[in-house]
Amino acid sequence: MTVDRIAPPVIGGEREMLRAFLDFHRATLAMKCEGLSDDDLRRAAVPSSTLSLLGLVRHMAEVERTWFRIVMSGEDIPLVWSDERDYQVAYDASTSTRSEAFAAWQAEVEHARRIEESADSLDVTGHQPKWDEDVSLRMVMLHLIHEYARHNGHADLIREAIDGTVGV
Numbered sequence: 794m795t796v797d798r799i800a801p802p803v804i805g806g807e808r809e810m811l812r813a814f815l816d817f818h819r820a821t822l823a824m825k826c827e828g829l830s831d832d833d834l835r836r837a838a839v840p841s842s843t844l845s846l847l848g849l850v851r852h853m854a855e856v857e858r859t860w861f862r863i864v865m866s867g868e869d870i871p872l873v874w875s876d877e878r879d880y881q882v883a884y885d886a887s888t889s890t891r892s893e894a895f896a897a898w899q900a901e902v903e904h905a906r907r908i909e910e911s912a913d914s915l916d917v918t919g920h921q922p923k924w925d926e927d928v929s930l931r932m933v934m935l936h937l938i939h940e941y942a943r944h945n946g947h948a949d950l951i952r953e954a955i956d957g958t959v960g961v
Contacts, residue, residue: 796820807931812909815934818945819853821948825949826952833955835886846951850886854901855872856940857898857901857905865930867919909934
């Protein structure tokens with residue numbers, strides 16, 4: 794699998810820029826996983842942790858699902874890997890495969906894109922039950938960019954530890 798990662802524009806409208814930066818970070822995570830076996834993708838960052846590249850992919854599936862489907866669309870659905878909404882479960886990818894994790898992640902990304910594209914504006918709100926607050930689509934997109942950027946930093950270090958590959 795080869796990932797096309799398109800650089801975000803340097804000039805554009807707010808929504809176009811948010812969408813482009815979010816897609817850039819999604820592609821970055823996928824690129825960090827390119828060319829690795831399932832065993833490599835499951836390799837823990839450090840012995841005391843379950844954090845792995847595959848765990849990050851699974852976690853981001855949960856993040857996409859939560860913020861777009863549960864918060865923005867108000868769907869009453871469980872997380873992908875936990876009926877109790879325990880986000881830590883996704884990090885443990887010890888029995889997971891690339892195909893299983895990436896299929897779930899891609900499905901959630903596609904749901905997220907449809908929800909974002911159908912919203913009238915960035916000011917559309919959803920309800921974050923954990924905070925018992927309404928949040929705007931703008932905040933959700935910014936939060937997702939932040940979440941991907943943070944975890945892509947983890948992915949950089951994990952990938953380098955696996956085979957020495959740096960950058961992207």
